Amino acid sequence: MEIQHPSHSHPYVLTTDDSLTDRRCKGCGHRGPGPMYACFECKFYFHKSCIELSTQIVETPLHPLHPLKLEAEWGNKCQCCYRFCYFAYKCEECDYKLDPQCISLTPILKLRDPDHLLFLLDKVDFTRELQCDVCLVDFDGPRSHSPAFVCAIPRCDYARHLECSPLPFPESVRHSEYHHYHDLVYTKSAKEGGFSDGYYCDACEMPRDPEYPAYVCKDCEFRAHVLPSLVEKYENDLLARGASLDAFLHYFEAQVLRLRKQKEEKEAEREAKRQQIKALEDELAQYEASEVLK
Structure with missing residues (x-):
């Protein structure tokens, strides 16, 4: 079976070749079993399930404030695993994105924190770019699929291994x-x-x-x-009794303060421009008056 998809100029061929399961899907950024669409010339591979994704709006406990909608665009980056992907579910309000694999994750625990909303996730295929903020060890490698707390605040890349968390481990x-x-x-x-x-x-x-x-x-x-x-x-x-919104509130309060500061700066710039215009108008009036008196 062959299809033409807007993600690529060449047609994709559907294959069930098991040797391709170690190839990373361009759609979600992850490896995995199952049928794949492939452009062998360009070494482009897409899970069949990613190509057939629904465009419906979805809700996820990883982002409880708003629904997410599927978008297709090169350069998308999942905020959970930090892998680049073509397909991403995006919150238009917060610019929060999850790839098709991470959108289905269910938090095991939610940890309250003044600055973060931490979700404990298991078996996440993290990118090597992400480090534990406590021990500074990369998540990619021997501990790439170990349980970890990931912050769900938009554009926050805070994460820590379960063993590095402040949880009091019982004896x-x-x-x-x-x-x-x-x-x-x-x-x-x-x-x-x-x-x-x-x-x-x-x-x-x-x-x-x-x-x-x-x-x-x-x-x-x-x-x-x-x-x-x-x-x-x-x-x-x-387990939180409902999503902990404290960290989200801190995030939006910071956004409001940032926007207010930008507004004040713009108003100051506008006032400075008005003063410059007034000074030029006064100078022009003086020049015109001097011309009349000649």
């Missing part, structure tokens, strides 16, 4: 959700219990890095990421 938790009823003890690294193909979390069954904190059972071999342990422990306390 012990229980994982009743995963039918494990022994106490799990917090440890800064858990290098025991590895397999030939690596280390795994017994709660979510996903790979874990033994160099990073985990909750470990002293009675059996159960080891879990910090994230699922904290969610079960803290979601009743830390």
Whole structure:
């Protein structure tokens, strides 16, 4: 199947070649499985799902103030993962943008902060441009898919790893959700219990890095990421009862102050121009009067 799309002058060919799953989609900026439209000559690749995106207006908990509308334009940048993309869902009021992958993310926790509205997200494919504001380690690399708090304030690139957050990690938790009823003890690294193909979390069954904190059972071999342990422990306390708008209010207050300052500067410039015009008019009047007297 071949289509002509406004994003490119050449036609795209639909392919299900599994070898293309490591190619980064120009539409959303992410890699991923599934059929892709490809221009092999220019090495342009689009997920089939991105090409077929709906233009409907969507709402997302990452930007609770306004709905977002799909736009197609080269140079769009997602404020969640900071990857460039062709397709982006945009808030016209705030110029806030999310790519088609990040628009579907659901915050696990919301953290109140005087200056930021921090959402805890899991498995975000961050760009290497983004650094943790606490430890200054790039999000791209070994910790590229680790849980992180991302600020949802428009044009704010503040982000931090879960382990670098101010959350008070409890010394012990229980994982009743995963039918494990022994106490799990917090440890800064858990290098025991590895397999030939690596280390795994017994709660979510996903790979874990033994160099990073985990909750470990002293009675059996159960080891879990910090994230699922904290969610079960803290979601009743830390999940916001409705979106926390404090940080958004700070943002808009700053915008109002900036606009007021710009208005004052423009009025001062206008007054200075008026004075210049008046001085020129007075000078012209004096010149004309002197000409009459000649």
